[in-house]
Amino acid sequence: MDATLPHVLGFMYPNEVELQWSILIVLYPFITGLVAGAFILASLEKVFNVEAVRPTYRLALLTALAFLLVAPLPLQLHLGHPERSFAMYLTPHLDSAMAMFGFVYLWYLMAVLILEIWLDYRRDIVLLARSSSGWLRVIYRVMSLGIDNISPRSLEIDERVARFLTVIGIPSAFLLHGYVGFIFGSVKANPWWSTPLMPIVFLFSAIVSGIALVMLLYMLFSRMRRVAIDMRCLDTIGRYLLYAFIIDFALESLDLIHRMYEADESFKSLDFMVRTKLFTSQIVLQIILGTLVPIALLALVQLVRLGERARQRLYATAGVLTLIGIFAMRWNVVIGGQLFSKSFLGYTTYKLAFVHREGLLPAILLMLLPFAILWVLVRLLPPWGGGHAPEGPATPLQAEGGAAGPAQA
């Protein structure tokens, strides 16, 4: 291993020289992390009755849906044989964490997210079905499953079912992203990945990224709609972001301190890797810019009395830095775990192409796609007004003043 491999430093087992998991596999945990985090923010309101964040409830759910729809795409692009991926449903190997993917994904998408969105929006869907025409009417009618009943009793039942769903949704969201952490954390062959902390670190960084995303989207949409930002909502989100960040930072620090203290056989090799190949992405982007600075900015808001504009700017900056930092964290885990040799004697380089199936261009497009989907969702199911869609009678019968029924909503 020498002049023929200029990108290899030291010795690597021959088959290790090429990286197996590319930027697409960095994207996947990033995307599912955003989904889990957005959902946790939504559930803050529904289950923990943090009423202040109500204005972002629907936006958080739609964001989660938009990103969840895109989540399998980087995986399909990465697979050597995506046409065989249905085998994960046919013969899932129960010993493999990855085999869970299909079922956990489907469960979370269908039984949690779509159901919850449907139940929360059902009244609006029915009203929109009544008031629109053409294709749009067909779409809304299909979404309403052909049922036109939005009596208070039916809505009350919806509310109860939705609350129950959110309660199971929280562990489901944990599972959706936690198993990704376990995929890495359970690989004993790789000391950079193998730690019981991995699923929890992934989960808390997911919560941080999801909250930051919804916070930024809320500010962005409010600007676009020229509507005043509900500062009480934003401040509350900022506070929860800070709490989640502190836990996330504590966990990552614990991992680091533990590694440095125990200094096992892998330590010297990993330490060298972090100081050289991962210096920019880990020390600069993930730790300093992506964690310490946002924590400082968010803490500043709590400690010093600042005006609205100042706080909004701080939140926006912290939010953007957070997203960069959490992306860097995924990068450092996935790519970092493949840059060093399992012989602890060498390192390789990740060559990221631009126009290539697993290159930078598809990665960028895949990251833009959820926003496009979100834009469509927001048009189709406006999250604003929190349930104050155009007023209408509970059933068409009432509109005609016909059969007796519950009083008009």
Add this chain to the structure above:
Amino acid sequence: MKIDRRDFVKRTGTYLVLTSAAAAAWDHVVAGTPETAPNYRVTDHWWGMAIDIDRCIGCGNCVRACKVENDVPHEPYYFRTWVERYHVPGGDIEHPVVDSPNGGHDGFPERYGAVDGAKNFFVPKLCNHCAHSPCTQVCPVGATFDGPDGVVLVDTSYCLGCRYCVQACPYGCRYIDPRTNTVDKCSLCYHRITRGLTTACCETCPTGARRLGDLKDPNDPIHEFLRTHKVQVLKPQMATGSKMYYSGLDGSVR
């Protein structure tokens, strides 16, 4: 796809059993398939290999033979087996200098000369065909598996190419074949050993450094080897149940 009623009932029965964990423990004694291995009974064998470091001369015969026998891509850095050269200056086992030019395929040009106090030797590497393999544990669909005769194999028609098994192998013995986009690795020349031949690497090793062994055969010389040599496996702390037994393995070997 033609499904008659009996077939349908059988399939339904089969998948119902599959859904329970007991399916994994369901063993059949099968006489092998007549077409390819008329006399081979899977449950009669438990394959391993004895590797004697003190005999390896780094000639590279095994690497070349394997590439030919198993149609391994010749584009460099895909190897089912390879040889590493260790140079341990001053006997400092924590800081070996290791190299494997083209996996040892073209031999090892002399690099060190007679440096006093340095220990030098060759180590052949291949899939360890672990009894508790971490690689088959992580396959999401069952495209790679521990066969009943102790050989870890790949089902290339089923593999998704997700590369999880490549990540999970502590020994770096797996790779993705760029021609099929599925995983590939040493199959212990399964097509040879089931016909009573030995593996291509053992066949062409001139010094007997590599010798295939059937641990279930009481007459196999591997038992004598294990009794008379101080043997180790690679990365024993991982408890993989490796069946590649190395004699003369130095502490510097990674």
Add this chain to the structure above:
Amino acid sequence: MSGRFSDVQHLVRMAALFIAGVVVFLILRALLVPEGFGVWGHFRAGALDDNRARPLRFAGREACAECHADVLDARVGSKHAAIGCEACHGPLAAHAADPDAARASRPEAAPLCRSCHERNVARPAAFPQIDPAEHGGGEPCLACHQPHHPDV
């Protein structure tokens, strides 16, 4: 009564959709799980056969003995006796299957001899190694050594 049902009708329809989905999935599963899956373990039993069905490239030393017993006799007692024929002569399964169609070839001596016997400090000290420049005064290997019985 119908009033109450109409309040949950949408939930009933949703539940029905879910159940329909599960049923479709179970049917698909029954049809698509490959044959022989699960017989030996969590894999397709046919994979064992697929792995066995690869073509041979090396015949193995016993195959050579069928026709070339004289060479093998000549090698008895020599330092090279334990080495398989194909270690030097390359893959010969095609030749063993049809000796006339696929001829075996005599390998070029010098590079082959050197590949094992050139001095290399990583080779076991007791293994016979020479420095090609110094050994034999520049003569070709075959001038003094017969590969099947190399002892001089």
